[in-house]
Amino acid sequence: MFSRLFGRKEPAPESALPAIRNVTLGRTVWLDPLAWKRFGSDTKFPLDRDTLEITAQGLVDLKDGGFVHRFYTDDHVMFQAVSDDRAGQRLTDVTIFVPWDSAYPGGRADRDAWGKRLRARSFTPAGLPEYHRFWFGDEAESQDPVTFWEELHDDRDGVPDRKIFQTCMLFARDLPGEGRELLLAIEMETEDREVSFETMIGVPLEVGEFRA
Structure with missing residues (x-):
């Protein structure tokens, strides 16, 4: 499924696509690896390099005044920034995520089971420890996940190349x-109704822990 987020790789002319502290499609992001390596074996975060070549860019309008800016590499690493404005001048959160697992449902029962896992207090993938619901807290037995459309861009002309509908929940440990x-x-879920389940592992970043 993540392969659908990526298309041709071309030079990036200027456009209406936002650049978040100089991070945008066609540029390189340098990370401070101490953001995760300082935890040693206590972290499961699997990133093994400190540079990201951005080849696709996503934008989510949360409809409540917030925006999610996503920047992807060819191997599906996702640099994400959340801001109060579309231009990304007022950042509230920066995170780096790496894919952990991807699966396709066999039918409605698989989708129902996945949805139940998204609503639960905790989430424990195969080969990983238990993570507790981070969005909304874990007091409630069940919590509806967040849903939104993400517009994906392969170039900087400002016109989305495709859209992905997402139902998601954030957990943490x-x-x-x-x-x-x-x-x-x-x-x-793509516009042509193809569905997959994705699990990503991430760590939060401070503003001083990346540059482009």
Whole structure:
């Protein structure tokens, strides 16, 4: 499914696509690896490099005044920034996510089971520890996930090349020294109704921990 987020790789002319602290399609992002390596074996975050070549860009309008800006590499690493404005001048959150698992449902029963996992207090993927619901807190037994359309861009002409509908929930677990590891669980559906289940592992970034 993540392969559908990526298309041709071309030079990036200027356009209406926002650049978030110089991060945009066609540029390279340099990361401070201490953002996750300082946790050693306590983290499951699998990124093994400190540079990202951005070849696709996504934009989500949350309809409540917030925006999600996503920047993808060819191997599906996702640099994500959340802001109060479309231009990304007022950042509220920056995260780097790496794919962990991808699966296709066999039918309605699989989708119902995945939806139940998204609504649960905790999420435990195969080969990983338990993560607790981060969005909305984990007090409630069941919590509806977040849904939105993401517009995907292969170039900087400002016109979306495709859209993906997403139903997702964010989970987290604590790391030593007040650290946090994130798990993003998503049901993705393309405009032609192809569905997949995606699991991504992430860590939050401070503004000083990346540059482009």
